[in-house]
Amino acid sequence: xxxxxxxxxxxxxxxxxxxxxxxxxxxxxxxxxxxxxxxxxxxxxxxxxxxxxxxxxxxxxxxxxxxxxxxxxxxxxxxxxxxxxxxxxxxxxxxxxxxxxxxxxxxxxxxxxxxxxxxxxxxxxxxxxxxxxxxxxxxxxxxxxxxxxxxxxxxxxxxxxxxxxxxxxxxxxxxxxxxxxxxxxxxxxxxxxxxxxxxxxxx
Numbered sequence: 001x002x003x004x005x006x007x008x009x010x011x012x013x014x015x016x017x018x019x020x021x022x023x024x025x026x027x028x029x030x031x032x033x034x035x036x037x038x039x040x041x042x043x044x045x046x047x048x049x050x051x052x053x054x055x056x057x058x059x060x061x062x063x064x065x066x067x068x069x070x071x072x073x074x075x076x077x078x079x080x081x082x083x084x085x086x087x088x089x090x091x092x093x094x095x096x097x098x099x100x101x102x103x104x105x106x107x108x109x110x111x112x113x114x115x116x117x118x119x120x121x122x123x124x125x126x127x128x129x130x131x132x133x134x135x136x137x138x139x140x141x142x143x144x145x146x147x148x149x150x151x152x153x154x155x156x157x158x159x160x161x162x163x164x165x166x167x168x169x170x171x172x173x174x175x176x177x178x179x180x181x182x183x184x185x186x187x188x189x190x191x192x193x194x195x196x197x198x199x200x201x202x203x
Contacts, residue, residue: 020114
């Protein structure tokens with residue numbers, strides 16, 4: 001059995017193809033640095049280290065969100081493989097926000113059969129970042145002007161995440177929901193810790 005190498009770059013004719021899309025007006029969730037606004041596109045200040053679908057050379061900004069609490073939690077606190085613990089200090093440092101949309105967003109759908117039609121596979125959202133950024137730029141420049149990318153969470157493929165391009169910036173509104181350390185979220189925190197078998201450290 002041949003071990004797959006790096007994911008291929010976007011095909012030359014991608015700009016002429018029809019992209020598989022998901023049109024949705026759902027709200028999203030996001031954990032963010034509590035010192036900064038929830039709507040952060042990787043600019044002002046620049047992201048400390050580029051993320052998976054960031055622009056290769058600053059062509060656009062990206063907002064990363066989750067479709068539900070579990071997707072948002074595991075992508076934020078479990079991004080490092082093997083992590084099985086979170087502490088209260090970390091929880092307090094991350095604000096939880098709901099991201100509402102003012103119009104339906106058109107997202108390139110990487111969760112179904114469209115992935116194969118594009119000539120892509122799961123390495124696109126779980127492998128090398130440089131190749132993923134090439135694809136993201138190709139999607140951004142596509143004649144259909146999609147609003148972002150809809151893809152499975154790397155750490156929990158049953159959950160969906162999205163990378164929203166800044167062309168949709170004026171259509172999004174953030175609603176602050178506090179932090180997971182707040183008493184109002186005690187039941188949610190218990191559910192998340194139990195789901196992913198995380199321990200909780202206290203000061």
